[in-house]
Amino acid sequence: MKKLLVPTAIAVVITILIITFGKINYTKYGVGFMGAIHLAILASTYAVVANAMYIWSGTKGRLGQAGASITHLGFGLMLVGILISSSKKEVISINRTGIMIPGLKDPKGRDDSGMENVTLIQGVPTPMGKYTVTYVADSTHPRDEKQYFKVNYERKDEISGKVVEEFNLYPNAFLMKAEEGRSALSANPDSRHYWNKDIFTFVTSMPDPESIKDTATFRNHPIQQGDTVFYSNGYIVIDQLIVANKETNKDLPLVDSAWLADVTVYSNEGMSYKAQPALFSKDNRPMAKRDTVISQSLVLEVNKDHQGLNIGVKESNAIMKYITLKAFQFPFINILWLGIIIMSSGFLISMIHRFKKSM
Structure with missing residues (x-):
């Protein structure tokens, strides 16, 4: 006993x-x-x-x-x-962006709260707790239906602003056909290990590549330096127009002429983005260099007609790549x-x- x-x-x-x-x-x-x-x-x-x-x-x-x-x-x-x-267990992916994706499910198939899931637009750093998180890139393999996402975590010192920690996680996910032709997401997490905790990150939403079709067209606007062009979620300011040709500028060894627009895109959310669409000419053949502002679903191009320069603006959901993810912190795991x-x-x-x- x-x-x-x-x-x-x-x-x-x-x-x-x-x-x-x-x-x-x-x-x-x-x-x-x-x-x-x-x-x-x-x-x-x-x-x-x-x-x-x-x-x-x-x-x-x-x-x-x-x-x-x-x-x-x-x-x-x-x-x-x-x-x-x-x-x-602590959810660290608290949504403060205002972007809510409906119909989210947790790994057990139950309805999940949009307030605990952060939507990341590719290339746009997003604050998440102590970290700034960026959806950097994604990749696939012809023999693997999974899509792998590179997500960068960065933590800065609150006083000095210096980066004190940085790492990448690679969660993956794929869409499988469910009942009535609907798609269901299957996700596998990736984790960061510490001596006293683990951080788990997994994807809860991603766009279906088969449902994305680019049907938008460019709308041309005559421009001069200082002009403003509006789009559905803000406006574009033409900061500078640069015109150069081979006779007056020896820095153009590959083309005969060039027209470059240095623009700033201002969104209704208060964000600003730089873009530099351009038009080149070689042997009287025009070559457009388009620029994109992915977070605003914008494609910009410069073209020229007998009246002068135009900026082409296309708003297309097909160019914006995003994922929604959820992140947990597990102490003492x-x-x-x-x-x-x-x-x-x-x-x-x-x-x-x-x-x-x-x-």
Whole structure:
């Protein structure tokens, strides 16, 4: 009886300390659920303590004969890690951009809150908690239906403004056909590991490439330097028009003439973007150099007719690439990984011990 009372008492004390100082947060599920969680923590802690004491006293520290106890100790530690980390899980992808994507689902297929998902437009840095996050690029492989997204995380010192941490995560996702011809998203997360926490990031929404068709056309506007051209979400200011030809400018070795528009795009959200569409001519053949403002779904070009220069403005949803993602922070999840390592070691020790006995 004494052999049971000692590990039980130790487990109870450790459980009380975990619950008191660990601030296990399952309160939104009710008192009954919280009580069950406390009981699960006690059982998991008892498994760790009891098996550790058996390894020490029962096998006299002979680890080669304690494979089963090591496995159970690791399993108990893994459960403790799951219970603590899940209770302290924190959503860090709080949406402060005002961009809400409807119909979001969590990994279990349940409705998800748009306030906990951040939509990233490619190339546009977006604040997310302590980080500034940027959807940098994406890639696919002909033999893999998954689409891999490069997401850059950057954290700056609040006082100096210097970058103190930077890393890239590569979550992936693909669209599969569901019922009634609808598409369902299947996503795989990527994570950043720290000694005391992990950050998990996964994609919750992406545009369907098959449904995106560019049917928009350019609208031409005669321009002079200083003019303003309006579009549906703001206006474009022609800051400078540069005209050059080979006779007056020796810096044009590849073309005969060039017309460049240095413009600033001002959106209704208060953001501004620079763009430099241009038109070149070589042997009387025009060559347009278009510029895009992806966050505003704008394509700009310069063209010329007998009346002078024009700026072509096209608004097309086909050029804007975006993803919506959700990010969690799991504190103390390394307890889970440590438990898995110990449990796997116990399995291996048991296999080696049984193999030696059979010889």
